[in-house]
Amino acid sequence: MTPVFDGHNDFIQRVVSAGDKGTSIWLDGDGTGHMDLPRLRAGGMIGGFFAIWIPSPSGPNDDATVAIMQNPPFELPLPDQIPHDSALPHAFRQAAALRALERTGTLDIITSAAEIDEAAQNNRIAAIMHMEGAEAIRDMDALHLWHAAGLRSLGPVWSRPTAYGHGVPFAFPSSPDTGDGLTAAGRQLVKECNALRIMLDLSHLNEAGFNDIAELSDAPLVASHSCAHAICPSARNLTDRQLGQIAESKGLVGLNYASSFLRPDGKRLPLDGFDVILRHLDHLLDTLGEDGVALGSDFDGALMPTELGSAAALPKLIEAMQNHGYGSDLVAKIASRNWIELLRRTWGK
Structure with missing residues (x-):
């Protein structure tokens, strides 16, 4: 089975929402959501970015918004x-819930690229502590504290403003050029993340903020869970110009499986088959090259395509790439090796 390392999931919120049952949801599953340990193992998923994310009072999964x-x-x-x-x-x-999963002996919170392979060899899931939206970070002293607690990846914004910058709205059709760039605190955050070797995630950031990080950062540019704007002109997707900047930095884009960011019509409806997913992958490969494309599912955070209803279905995606003509080396890169190499370049270990 081809190993998969994934760029983004929102599973920890499910654990927190479940209270005392959260750990058992991880270990045994409860028949809901997209992820749990049995389904990760069934799908060959060896690890990924586990997001710390603060829900808004209303969001894109609410019934009225979905309509x-x-x-x-x-x-x-x-x-x-x-x-x-x-x-x-x-x-x-x-963060405490993620540490509780680690105490089950089935998951390792990792801080180096080498630890991904080590975790896989020990039959444990490699988890990167990621923060999607920096609302919980008051200042740079707090950033250092979070780093000491294991934080190694940070998106300055989700799709709302923070003290550091501005997210893109859920809009279609729309350019990602929707507002102002980073604040003064945001520019300081970029420099401090570079110093600490915390990966900066550009997904959800508007174009002006993207441009600011591209100018300021000395690390590869990364969008952990995004798609191609040329195919689906959502504000959340990356334009060819942005993809070019990521390529120049030797960065990476993880393909988001969210149907509304894949579908050319932008509708938040199930996506059937793999043709559109492969169109996005082809476009990303044309711009970023074979070393710059990976996977970033958004499991437990978005509406998945019909054939990717959970992590257990990942072998179907691998098979679709193979049938599309991607060779075994390219499939292995997209599935996991590109993420591991990107993290080694970013973290320095």
Whole structure:
């Protein structure tokens, strides 16, 4: 089975929401969501980025919002900024939940690329502690504290403003050029993440913020879970110009499986078959090259394609790439090796 290392999931929120049952959901599954340990093992998923994320009072998975996103065009207003004092306790709960999964002996929170292979050899899932939206980080002292706790990847924003920058709205059709760039605090955050070798994630960031990080950062540019704007002109997707900048930095894009970011019509409806997914992969490969394309599912955070209903279905995606003519070496790179090499370049180990 081809090993898969994944660029983004929102599973920890499911664990926190389940309370005392959270760990058992991980170990045994409960028949809901997209991920749990049995389904990861069935699908060959050896690890990924586990996101700490603070939900807004309303979001893209609410029934009313889903109805709007099923009928483009649409432009949803950005949710309000989450105050730090509200965000921090929830972020702590999610970080603690990830540590609780580690204590089961089935998962390792890793801080080096070498540890991904080590975890796989020991039949454990390699988890990167990632933060999607930096609301829980009050200042640079707090960033250092989170780094000491294991944080190795950070997206300055989700699709709402923070003290550091501005996210893109859920909008279709739309350019990602939707607002201002990084704040002064955001520019400081980039420099401090570079110094600590924390990977900066450009997914959800608007174009002006993207440009600022491209100018300021000395690390490879990374979008952990995004798609090609040329195929699906959603504000959340990356334009060819942005893809070119990522390529120049020897960075990487993890393909998002969310149907509404894959479908050319932008509808938040199930996507059948793998043809559109392969069109996105072809486009990313044309711009980024064979070393710059990976996977970033958004499991437990978005509507999945019909054939990718859970992590257990990942072999179907691998088979589709093989049938499309991707050779075994390219499939292995997209599935896991490109992420591992990118992390080695970014973290230095």
